Amino acid sequence: MNIFRLEFQMNRGRVCERILESSKLWKRWYASLPAPRTHQPMKNFVDKSRAPSDFEDRFALVFSDIISEAESDALIQDIHLKMKRKRWEEGHWDSVITKYKETELDRNLSPTSMKAIERLRCLIEDVSFSGISTVSWLPSHAIHLHKDGKLSAHVDSVKFSGKVVCGLSLLSDSIMRLKPHNDLDRVSNTDSEFIDLYLPQRSLYILSGKGRYKFTHEILQSGAKFRLGTDKCIEITRDDRMSVIFRDAREEQ
Numbered sequence: 295m296n297i298f299r300l301e302f303q304m305n306r307g308r309v310c311e312r313i314l315e316s317s318k319l320w321k322r323w324y325a326s327l328p329a330p331r332t333h334q335p336m337k338n339f340v341d342k343s344r345a346p347s348d349f350e351d352r353f354a355l356v357f358s359d360i361i362s363e364a365e366s367d368a369l370i371q372d373i374h375l376k377m378k379r380k381r382w383e384e385g386h387w388d389s390v391i392t393k394y395k396e397t398e399l400d401r402n403l404s405p406t407s408m409k410a411i412e413r414l415r416c417l418i419e420d421v422s423f424s425g426i427s428t429v430s431w432l433p434s435h436a437i438h439l440h441k442d443g444k445l446s447a448h449v450d451s452v453k454f455s456g457k458v459v460c461g462l463s464l465l466s467d468s469i470m471r472l473k474p475h476n477d478l479d480r481v482s483n484t485d486s487e488f489i490d491l492y493l494p495q496r497s498l499y500i501l502s503g504k505g506r507y508k509f510t511h512e513i514l515q516s517g518a519k520f521r522l523g524t525d526k527c528i529e530i531t532r533d534d535r536m537s538v539i540f541r542d543a544r545e546e547q
């Protein structure tokens with residue numbers, strides 16, 4: 295056999311070997327990834343049994359186990375660190391929220407927290423903005439609500455914040471209640487119609503459409519009950535709660 299031809303064949307063999315080897319590595323790496331998850335909202339985490347008849351599922355969604363325990367720990371630690379020197383705000387007599395601390399979150403976060411926040415924004419873009427990645431996000435915001443603190447019924451400002459209001463729940467399970475309000479003062483005018491959202495730790499809620507604009511939202515006190523499915527009622531003990539709030543910027547008119 296011609297020496298050049300032999301040399302060529304040996305080289306070709308080595309190249310093939312390398313390709314095979316790297317494809318094996320590639321496969322091994324791919325197999326080590328967690329199985330891809332498609333996130334479906336938890337229908338039974340939204341109790342619509344007392345909802346007005348025109349309330350649609352898409353107005354209020356809850357996704358469970360949306361971040362890992364490790365991501366939750368990283369976020370809680372980062373938020374604690376940022377709030378270390380803050381005092382509990384008491385709020386004024388008419389304030390929506392009492393006994394709380396808050397901070398903006400976009401800087402000085404651990405890579406784990408940053409990644410989790412980025413992933414949640416992508417999920418919200420997929421669910422509520424048909425995957426548009428040019429949504430302009432306001433800086434994320436963290437709230438630490440003391441176990442004796444209150445977050446009473448309100449509609450988020452429509453001046454700066456846009457179409458969705460979303461929150462990641464940490465530290466404590468809780469219940470969010472939505473109530474229809476009258477347009478003038480944005481205060482709820484009924485106790486007979488409401489929708490309850492069960493918000494376990496590491497879940498994400500998304501309010502949009504009427505759920506964002508035409509209903510107030512509030513966090514119920516510890517001991518409130520949630521109707522899970524048709525025949526189960528769970529009592530929620532709310533301890534200190536942390537939340538990370540995601541809002542898109544209002545579009546220029």
Ligand code: OGA
Pocket residue numbers: 437445450461511536537539
């Ligand atoms: C708010 C609010 C809810 C939450 O900050 O406006 O409604 O989940 N927060 O902390």
Ligand code: MN
Pocket residue numbers: 448449450459511
């Ligand atoms: Mn709010």
